[in-house]
Amino acid sequence: MQLSKIKWINNNPYSIDFSDIYFSTDDALQEAEYVFIEHNQLKQRFSSLKNSHFTIVETGFGTGLNFLAVAAHWLTLAPLDAQLHYFSIEKYPLTLTDLTRAHALWPRFATISSEFLQSYIKLKAGNNIFSIAEGRIQLALQIDDISYALPQITQKADAWLLDGFAPAKNTEMWSNEVFTQVARLSKLNTTFATFTSAGAVRRGLQIAGFKVDKHTGFGKKREMLSGVFTGNAI
Numbered sequence: 653m654q655l656s657k658i659k660w661i662n663n664n665p666y667s668i669d670f671s672d673i674y675f676s677t678d679d680a681l682q683e684a685e686y687v688f689i690e691h692n693q694l695k696q697r698f699s700s701l702k703n704s705h706f707t708i709v710e711t712g713f714g715t716g717l718n719f720l721a722v723a724a725h726w727l728t729l730a731p732l733d734a735q736l737h738y739f740s741i742e743k744y745p746l747t748l749t750d751l752t753r754a755h756a757l758w759p760r761f762a763t764i765s766s767e768f769l770q771s772y773i774k775l776k777a778g779n780n781i782f783s784i785a786e787g788r789i790q791l792a793l794q795i796d797d798i799s800y801a802l803p804q805i806t807q808k809a810d811a812w813l814l815d816g817f818a819p820a821k822n823t824e825m826w827s828n829e830v831f832t833q834v835a836r837l838s839k840l841n842t843t844f845a846t847f848t849s850a851g852a853v854r855r856g857l858q859i860a861g862f863k864v865d866k867h868t869g870f871g872k873k874r875e876m877l878s879g880v881f882t883g884n885a886i
């Protein structure tokens with residue numbers, strides 16, 4: 653297992669290997685809320701859930717900020733007897749020290765974070781299952797390369813959080829093979845959201861069968877993408 657190499661700049665994590673930030677330095681939590689939660693309509697979907705579970709797949713677990721933000725909404729809004737299945741893939745997990753430092757940035761998630769961090773100590777290569785909040789949330793964190801990990805998943809997603817580093821710096825996370833897997837694990841009306849508006853990502857997702865929309869981006873980003881799976885490749 654290869655751990656991430658991080659440099660802290662103004663108390664924000666920065667990847668030395670990818671020369672990129674993990675999240676917006678404008679306001680990381682607001683970015684997660686705006687890009688991933690709002691553009692997948694997660695709050696509305698959690699509150700009106702009729703099924704026994706809801707499945708999210710995230711590419712790039714990083715600090716787990718998206719996970720913490722989604723989990724907090726789930727615990728507030730979803731029916732008590734429903735379970736969130738959150739799959740996330742990460743090739744270069746943060747050290748426990750870096751992860752603990754990152755989580756300290758968001759004290760409102762302290763309860764979920766401390767439960768998660770207790771098990772993170774035992775993190776291993778391959779699949780790691782975390783049962784959180786008395787089983788209301790199941791996190792399956794796969795420590796592998798995206799190209800190996802995505803084909804292992806069999807459960808279709810209700811929503812995708814596409815969150816690799818910037819496509820120009822992290823091509824493996826945004827390849828056509830990845831988009832083909834995203835489509836395989838999608839059903840009619842599965843949604844996705846991502847901070848990037850790179851043309852190759854837009855076209856790749858369209859070819860894979862998503863209707864893709866552009867929106868105003870968060871912070872310094874001009875545009876972002878979200879969309880819905882129709883199965884009709886353009």
Ligand SMILES: C[S@@+](CC[C@H](N)C(=O)[O-])C[C@H]1O[C@@H](n2cnc3c(N)ncnc32)[C@H](O)[C@@H]1O
Nearest residue numbers: 712713714715716717718743744797798816817
């Ligand atoms: C922008 S960060 C993710 C931020 C994260 N969602 C959060 O809430 O902090 C992108 C992540 O993708 C991971 N990554 C990069 N290349 C990868 C690959 N080939 N396979 C799996 N994960 C990869 C990086 O290690 C990094 O943690």
